Amino acid sequence: MAKIKITQVKSIIDRSERQKKTMxxxxxxxxxxxxxxxxxxxxxxxxxxxxxxxxxxEAQ
Structure with missing residues (x-):
């Protein structure tokens, strides 16, 4: 299975609770x-x- 790198680039302030929990x-x-x-x-x-x-x- 391939690996991916996920980087947070924007704040979760003022986002829905669902998006906060997903992050x-x-x-x-x-x-x-x-x-x-x-x-x-x-x-x-x-x-x-x-x-x-x-x-x-993509992670290497």
Whole structure:
């Protein structure tokens, strides 16, 4: 399974509670925080919901 790097690039202040919980579930708590996760369908769906707040790259 491929890995992806997810970086938070925008604040979650003034976002819906659902988006805040999604960011937390991805492991992102602070601005510019980066996590490396497996690219499962569940993770990709979560990233799709908050794609305006994050930057996604392929991990190597």
């Amino acid at each position: 937390s579930a991805l492991g992102l708590k602070k601005l510019n925080a980066t996590v490396e996760v497996e690219a499962t369908p569940q993770i990709l769906g979560m990233v799709n919901k908050v794609n305006h707040l994050v930057k996604v790259e």
